[in-house]
Amino acid sequence: MLTHKHLLGLENYPSKDIQAIIDTAFQFREVLDRPIKKVPSLQGVTIVNLFFENSTRTRISFELAQKRLSADTVNFSASSSSLKKGESFKDTAQNIEAMKIDAVVMRHPAPGAPLHLTQFIDAVVINAGDGTHEHPTQAILDMMSLQEKFGKLAGLKIAIVGDILHSRVALSNIHGLQSMGAEVTLCGPTNLIPSFVEDLGVTVNSNLDEVMEWADALNVLRIQRERMGSALLPSVREYRSLFGITEERLANHKKEIVIMHPGPMNRGVEIDSQVADGGQAIILDQVLNGVASRMAILYLLCGEKPEDGNA
Amino acid sequence: MNQKQLLDEKRLGQTIIRLSHEIIEKNTTPGDIALIGIHRRGVPLAKRIQNQLKSIAQIDVPLGTVDITFHRDDFRERLVMPQIKGTEIPFSLDGKIVILIDDVLFTGRTIRAAMDVLNAFGRAASIQLAVLVDRGHREMPIRADFVGKNIPTHEGEHVSVLIQEVDKKDAVILTWDGE
Numbered sequence: 001m002l003t004h005k006h007l008l009g010l011e012n013y014p015s016k017d018i019q020a021i022i023d024t025a026f027q028f029r030e031v032l033d034r035p036i037k038k039v040p041s042l043q044g045v046t047i048v049n050l051f052f053e054n055s056t057r058t059r060i061s062f063e064l065a066q067k068r069l070s071a072d073t074v075n076f077s078a079s080s081s082s083l084k085k086g087e088s089f090k091d092t093a094q095n096i097e098a099m100k101i102d103a104v105v106m107r108h109p110a111p112g113a114p115l116h117l118t119q120f121i122d123a124v125v126i127n128a129g130d131g132t133h134e135h136p137t138q139a140i141l142d143m144m145s146l147q148e149k150f151g152k153l154a155g156l157k158i159a160i161v162g163d164i165l166h167s168r169v170a171l172s173n174i175h176g177l178q179s180m181g182a183e184v185t186l187c188g189p190t191n192l193i194p195s196f197v198e199d200l201g202v203t204v205n206s207n208l209d210e211v212m213e214w215a216d217a218l219n220v221l222r223i224q225r226e227r228m229g230s231a232l233l234p235s236v237r238e239y240r241s242l243f244g245i246t247e248e249r250l251a252n253h254k255k256e257i258v259i260m261h262p263g264p265m266n267r268g269v270e271i272d273s274q275v276a277d278g279g280q281a282i283i284l285d286q287v288l289n290g291v292a293s294r295m296a297i298l299y300l301l302c303g304e305k306p307e308d309g310n311a
Numbered sequence: 312m313n314q315k316q317l318l319d320e321k322r323l324g325q326t327i328i329r330l331s332h333e334i335i336e337k338n339t340t341p342g343d344i345a346l347i348g349i350h351r352r353g354v355p356l357a358k359r360i361q362n363q364l365k366s367i368a369q370i371d372v373p374l375g376t377v378d379i380t381f382h383r384d385d386f387r388e389r390l391v392m393p394q395i396k397g398t399e400i401p402f403s404l405d406g407k408i409v410i411l412i413d414d415v416l417f418t419g420r421t422i423r424a425a426m427d428v429l430n431a432f433g434r435a436a437s438i439q440l441a442v443l444v445d446r447g448h449r450e451m452p453i454r455a456d457f458v459g460k461n462i463p464t465h466e467g468e469h470v471s472v473l474i475q476e477v478d479k480k481d482a483v484i485l486t487w488d489g490e
Contacts, residue, residue: 001392020392027395031381035403036431039381299381300392 002300006125008114009134010175018176022144024296025289031068032292042071045302048096050106051128052078052113057263057287058128058138062105065294071302074101089113090120097121103302106130124301132166138262139172141293143180145286146217149258154181159211161243162221162270163192163233169262173219174200187211188221188243191232208243209252217258220245223270240269247274258282317462317470318483323443326459327356330441331363333457335370338408343436344372345407349379349425350396352414355476356443360412375400375432377411379424404433410457414472416442419453444483446470 002017010018031039047066051059059075066073076096096104103124106114111133118125129135147153158177164170164186177184178201185203186193193204205211212218223239233239240246245259259271259281267273276283318326338344341364348357354376361374377400380393411425426438441457446464460483462470468487475481 024393024395027378027380027397030398034398034431035433038431040427041381041383 001303005301006114006118006127007136007297007301008118008125008127010136010139010172010179011134013136013175013179015179015181018140018143018180021140021293021296021300022147024300025140025144025292026148028068028292028295028299029289031295032288038068038070040070041299042066042069042302045069045071045103046101047071047073047103047105047298047302048101048123049073049075049128050093050096050104050108051076052106052108053129055107055128057290058107058135061287061290062128062137062294064291065298068291069295069298071298089116093117093121097123103298126297126301129168131168132171133168134172134175135168136172136176137290137294137297138169139176140297141286141290142169142173142219142260142262143176144289144293145260145282146182146258148285148289149282150216153177156182157185157214157216158182158219159185159187159215159217160219160221161187161208161211161245163223164188164197164221165192165194165232166224167221169219169221174202178202185211185214189233189239206242209249212249212253212257213255215257217260218245219260219262220271222262222264223266225266236269244269245271245275247272247278250275250278250280256280260286262286312486312488314484314486316482316484318460320481323459323481323483326443327359328363328367330443330457330459331360331367334360334410334439334441335364335368337439337456340408341368341370341372343406343408344370344410345375345402345404345435346372346410346412347375347377347400347425347429349377349411349413349421352472352474352477353377353412354396355474356414357412358476360410360441373402375402377425377428379421379428382424382427384420384424398428400429400432404429404435406436407433409435409438410441411438412441414443414474415470416440416445416453416455416458417448417470419449419451422453423451443472444470 003014101123105126105128107128109131111131113130114125114127160170174184187205187208261283265271346357346361348354364370364372378396378398380395439456442455443459444462445455445458446462471484473480473482
């Protein structure tokens with residue numbers, strides 16, 4: 001059904017497959033509205049959630065998606081694992097696979113770790129975030145939320161605002177949105193926009209007001225607190241005044257701009273509370289669509305085993 | 312490929328009217344009836360039965376639709392992208408007499424899956440099954456309460472139900488390979 005066995009990233013991912021996932025995800029939204037929110041689609045399928053890095057919402061969203069599809073799940077987090085005892089990544093993975101599992105959902109701090117994993121296990125691998133590389137399921141739920149709001153993705157003008165350099169959400173969104181025919185502009189401090197992005201065919205503009213004049217929707221990235229006060233982000237107040245989505249700034253633009261945020265939010269830094277809780281924000285729709293999108297991804301990837309097994 | 316028309320537009324319409332009469336005759340509390348059409352062709356059939364119940368007995372019964380894709384038991388054998396039409400049951404099934412409606416009853420697997428979907432929407436007082444065609448060859452212990460036409464088929468034969476709303480014409484056609 002889908003071209004690839006795994007979901008590692010959206011770079012060069014076929015647009016027809018992205019659309020198929022989004023279309024299926026809308027069908028799962030209906031399941032989430034039922035009094036009993038569970039279907040037997042993945043009965044007998046075993047999925048391991050391998051989290052080598054902390055995560056709350058992505059892990060909960062995946063776990064809910066798995067339970068609502070009736071899959072059996074095992075959770076693993078690095079802090080309580082034998083990695084602490086010095087076992088290698090490869091040994092951990094091969095040991096888990098020896099226990100007969102069908103799919104692995106993995107978050108790892110190293111870019112490329114999910115691809116590495118596919119080289120020594122047979123199970124389906126789904127990337128739940130690999131360092132600063134990609135976070136494909138987040139981008140798919142973002143695109144689903146945009147399609148829900150606008151009815152289409154082609155021709156939409158989407159701005160991604162914030163720390164692009166460290167953001168896997170940004171990179172997956174750029175690849176996904178471009179493949180679906182949307183236009184992407186990046187906005188943020190110049191030192192937090194990597195130089196390679198212009199090769200991806202996106203526009204860079206560090207004037208937020210100009211970007212807001214242009215955009216249909218803003219995807220506001222989280223400013224990671226651990227980077228605040230460092231040489232990269234010397235002042236939180238300065239960041240807020242230049243790149244924060246404040247109530248005043250939003251009010252200055254007559255156009256209805258849709259506001260998105262992948263969470264968790266730093267209220268009062270990259271986004272004001274009034275904006276986050278306001279009528280233009282679709283942040284909680286993104287959370288609900290996250291469960292539906294992950295159900296669609298698991299359903300389409302774990303439902304059958306392709307013969308050729310190409311990644 | 313050979314084919315033979317078993318029901319034309321007029322006979323198909325009469326069959327739907329008879330099925331509607333039978334549904335009212337069997338159920339003495341028509342106010343509790345809810346119709347559920349199974350995608351795809353069960354849905355327009357259910358709408359027509361809903362209209363008939365209104366004109367025959369002046370009762371308005373709620374109508375829902377069921378898509379069984381997520382409940383199929385053969386998902387590991389699928390090769391093509393599923394065409395999902397969506398389940399829409401905007402009312403509770405608690406205490407309802409549910410009439411499940413489909414075009415053809417064959418192995419019974421679709422009906423099993425549809426009953427599985429219905430369970431997620433409440434506890435119906437009873438579930439009854441109405442089909443336009445029963446072609447036999449059951450693989451599960453399921454039978455229909457209301458049957459438009461029994462068509463005993465052989466291996467290699469196929470029954471196609473065509474419905475105006477989906478196929479631009481009404482007909483039931485039997486096709487088979489060879490001479």
